[in-house]
Amino acid sequence: MTAERRSLVLRILSVGAFFAALFLVASLVTHTWSDPPGAAPATIHNICGIAGAYVSRALLTVAGWANYLLIAAALAVLGAYITRGEVSRRYAVLVVCAAFGLFLVLSLFSYDAATDPHRSYSHGQPAAWNNACGFLGSVVGYYLFSYVGVGVWFAVLAGFVALAATIARFEVTDRVLRGIGVALLVCFASTLAATLQEHGAVRPDPNGVLPEGYGGLLGLFLTKHLLVNFGSVGSYLLLAFVALVGLVLSTDTVILLFPLAIYRYLHKRRLARFDALRQASDRILNGFHAAREAMTAGAVATAAAATVKRAQPKIRRNGKDADAEEAESPKERTAKASAAKAATAAATTQEEPEPQAQPEPQKPVVRVAPKIRLPKDRAQQAAAGDERPSREKFKLVDAAEGPGESAPAYGFPPLDLLDPPEELDISGEEVTIRQNAVNLEGTLKQFGVEAEVVGIDTGPVITQYEVNLGAGIKVGKVISLSDDLAIGLKTSSVRIVAPLPGRGTIGIEVPNQHRKTVNLRESIEDGLPLSKRCNLPLFLGKDSAGNPLVRDLASMPHLLIGGTTGSGKSVCLNSIIMSILYTRSPRDVKFILVDPKMVEMTMFASIPHLMCPVVSDMSRVQSILEWLISKMQERYGLLAEAGVKNIVGYNALTREQIIEKFKPTSEEDQMRLTYHMPYIVLVIDELADLMMTCAKEAEAAITRLAQKSRAVGIHLILATQRPSVDVVTGLIKSNHPCRVAFQVASRVDSRTILDSMGAEKLLGRGDMLLMQPGANKLLRAQCTYVSEKEISTVVEHVSKGNKCEFNRELVQLKAKPPAASRGRGASSGGGDDDDSAFAERDDMYLDAVRVVLQHQRGSVSLLQRKLGIGYGRASRLIDFMAEDGLVGEYQGSQAREALISLDEWEAQRGEGDGVPVAAGGADDDEDDNEDDDLDDPS
Known part of the structure; x- marks a missing residue:
């Protein structure tokens, strides 16, 4: 039987089984014993007629309401056979087992000993089997x-x-031992029940x-043999x-969890009681300290009053005797009396101080544990309405197609x-x-820094602790303690971010014990x-x-x-290229990959x-940079x-x-127009090798491109494993505001890339710092990892049906000779004298x-646009061509006619190569310059 015929038979069987199940359910639901x-x-009440009445009576008599379970199990088995899938078979077995278990429970629960399963079945007594599962349930029970x-019930x-x-997909081990354990429990329950019934501990079954x-x-x-051989106690x-x-x-060790749980509960209660006693003792001690301070203050006031009292008699002893005192004038006696009264009042004031309002006892400060902030997982994203990525969503991300032409077919991976x-757990x-x-907090306190952890951010590689410093604590003091904190936390390195943007706190980054890729x-x-x-x-990773x-x-x-x-570093470059492959077609983005190692980008x-x-x-x-x-x-x-900016x-x-x-004058000119500009991304894997080859020329070209190429869609990605000042020069660095630093060897290298320290404390294996344009703080992140197997699979997918369309100019570019031997008139072919004359x-x-x-048209505006020259110089060049017989006479507003072809002119000069036309559309073939004219691109 062929596969198509087998599939047809299975479909017919599935439809037939479905309708049979509907017939049985309808018959059972509408069955009446009357x-x-x-x-x-005409007298049948069953909606399925006489057949339904007979079928339902027979089924309910034999299996009772367990028929619904049997129907569900049968449908599950049929579905597993039709789909022939391992998952379907597994669920079918589960449904059958569940149906059988429910059948046993219903049979046992509804069992009635008054029903004799051995008597013959009688149509006149349809309810003779007093069991929810009918005759079968009565027999089983x-x-x-x-x-x-x-x-x-244990079984x-x-x-x-x-x-x-x-x-629940919980793996059950040692199934034989667990089965023996269940059998022992069944024997225990049956024997214990029989023993208790033998001793009269339980009443006989009244029903x-x-x-x-x-x-x-x-x-x-078992009870008979136990009582004979071991007695009651034994x-x-x-x-x-x-x-x-x-x-x-x-149950394995599950049984041991109960005493452990009881122990933990009692232990927690003991700790809670201990905490209550400690708080009570603290309150008593605080009251004692307050009373002692009050007594000390009273003693001080009493001593001051006594000092004043002692001073008064001393004044009197040091004064004149009685005769001299009587000889004093009334004014002097009045002044001394006033002074004595003032001193007495002062002493009285110190002896009896005004009662001060007692401050309310401070409530104990309850420290709130810092909250651990987790990244939103996929379940939360789904609950928030974010759908899982699909092919339709990638279409939304793709760049818009050119309005005038359809994009070639590109199979997005x-x-x-x-x-x-x-998953992060x-x-x-x-x-x-x-x-x-x-x-x-303890380590900071040891160095005299009062701080409190108020938040914790967990990431794939590091955990950032948000710390609130106490009043008067300098941030620089905390930053200087990074190595001491690493020792206190027993970790390799600690990085301090001070302050956190938009917050009045600092961040202390500590590596996780288990890193997540x-x-x-x-x-x-x-x-x-x-x-x-x-x-x-660019999907760079996670912060x-x-x-x-x-x-x-x-x-x-x-x-x-x-x-x-x-x-x-190389993995980061791979992830960048893969990001473009997943989101942009070859019509939208073009790559120029430079790999001096010859192994990094060959994939x-x-x-x-x-x-x-x-x-x-x-x-x-x-030569590529000049191109x-x-x-x-x-x-x-x-x-x-075109009158646009970018x-x-x-x-x-x-x-x-x-x-x-552009107003083209002919259909040929119209076909040569550029209707869509692709982005061009130049990736150089090792900048140091390029700087060793031609440092001055490379620096000038890279700087010029970095300064002006953004608006026209040309972007540079430079990577180096030797970030020294002779490789990453000041001009290159100033024109690359976005930089990524992975782990470096020293602080000097970190300052060379990021203008600040920190990269020397990274953990390696994708741990990076990102400097973004306009941001005053570095962003720490974990770079995206792409394996070689993933790259090979994706490249094989995107290469199917999509051929590489190379640009002929780039393919035929020659290596530049040393600057000392390079000149305007130096060319290797024939026609050197002609070149000098020209x-x-x-x-x-x-x-x-x-x-x-x-x-094939002598247009002054064409030369202005292509060569970037003025009108006067372009007109003189057209006149020189007319003198040499290359173009025709002046025709007013129309372009002059070209009298020979480019191949004929090259053949006359002894250069048979000609100028190749670039592949990829008119955007690539409008500027066909040899190596000579690239020395001065302006």
Whole structure:
């Protein structure tokens, strides 16, 4: 049987089973026992007619209401057979087991010993089986209670626990031992029930529900032998031992959790009581100290009063005798009396001080534990309304297509090609994090710094403790204690951020015990909403708080990366390139990759975004930089003629608007117009190698591009593992405001990249500091990790059906000779004398001839736009061409006609190569300059 026929049969079976299930359910729901067998169809109340009445009567008599469970189990089994999936089979088995368990519970609960399962079935007595599951339930209940007794409930409970563990995907080990434990518990329950019934401890079953008593035949058998061989006390001891062994075997160490929980509860109560006693003692001591201070103040006042009293008699003794006192004048006696009264009043005031209001006792300060702030997980994002990333969302991120032409088909890689994210779980580290907060406060206090941890931000690699300093504490003092804090926290390094932006606190960053890898899939999923506002989104990783770090290369507009070997620099470059591959098509972005190591970027050699093969010869990079400068000048001319300010405005123009602004004179000129400008991203993996090859020329070219190329969509990404001042010069650094520093060897290297220290304290393996334009603080983050396997898979996907369309100019660019041997007239082919003669007229004559013959029209405006020269010089060049017979006579407002082709002119000069036409549209073939004219791109 073929696969199609088998699929058809399965579909027919599924439809038939579905309708059969509907028939059975409808028959059971509308069944009434008043429908007699053989009645007329008009008197049948069942909606399924006579067939439904017969079927429902038979099913309810045999299985009762358990028929619904049987139908559900049958449908689950059929669904598993149809889908033939492992997951479907697993759920079908679970449904069958659950249905069987519910059937047992209903049978046991509704069992009635008055029902005799051995008597014959009678149609005249449809309710003879007084059981919810009918005849089958009555039989099952009878035999289980007869043989096992009440111990059967242990077996049913164990079955449901096993089913719940399977549904929860909890791995159950040592199943044989656990089964033996359940069997021991069943024997214990049956034997204990039979023993208690034998001793009269429990009353016999008044309703006669249990046919053979509480313990069943199993309990009666075991009880008989136990009482004969061990007696009553020995039987109970043996049963207790069997119960303990059964619990240990069936539940493992779970049984030990109960006494442990009781111990913890009592221990907490004892600690709470101890805390209450300590607080009471503190209040008593505080009262004692207050009373002692009051007594001390009273003693001081009494001593002062006594001093005044002693001073008064002394004044009298030191005065004159009685005769002299009588001889004093009345004025003198009056003045002395006034002074004595004043002294007495002062003494009285000190002796009896005014009662002061007693301050209210201060309430004990309750310290609130710092809150641990976690990054929003995926469950919270889903609850907040963020959908999981899909292919439709990536379409929203893609750059808009040119209005006048359709983009070539580009298969964006799906997220399934990337490794799934690693979940962050700090539940086990919460105790360590809070203990570090306590240790941090203690270490600061040892150095005389009063501080309090008020917040904790957990990230994938580090945890930042937000610390509030006490009054009068200088921030510089805390910063100088970074090494001491690292020793106190027993970690490799500690970085201090002071102050935190927008807060009156400082941040102390401490490495986590377990680092979490941030892969590209996680960065894209979490940062996709932020990337919608970016022209060139880069998923760089996550910051110290665990939030996605997404930046726009178009607004940076260039990036400088530095770090030692193994710190994550090359992985960062890979993640940047992969970010572009996931969000932009080859029509929107073009890459020029420079890899002097010849091993770092070879994995991207087949992506359709490349403008030329991966460059490993650093002597060609200078020519590439000069070509980019000429391309920048050309694009600025196009923007000026189109009347827009940047590449975004130019790409927003429609085809009709571009034709209207440029006014082409022929269909050929109209086809050569540039309707869409792609972004060009130059990635240099090792800047130090380039600076060793041609330092002066490279620095000048990089500086000029960094200063002017943002508006025309040309962006530079420079990386180096030797961030010294001779590689990252002042001009290069000042024109790259956005910089990334990975772990470096010294503070000097950190200052070279970031103008500040801190990169020497990084942890390596992707731990980085990001300097952003306009931000006064460095941002610490964990870089996105991309494995070689992921890169190979994604590159293979994007390369299918998308060929690399290289730019011929870039491919044919020659390596620049040393500056001393390079000159205007030095060329290796024939025609050296002609070049010298042409140069005597104008040193740009050869370039002008190439432009005119390539476009087959002698236009002054064309030369102005292509060569960046004035009107007078362009007119003289056209006149020289007319004298040489290259163009025709003057035709007014129309362009002069080219009389020969470019190939004929090159053949006349002995150069058969010609000027290649660039691949990729008119945007690439409008500026075809040889190495000669790139020496002075202005």
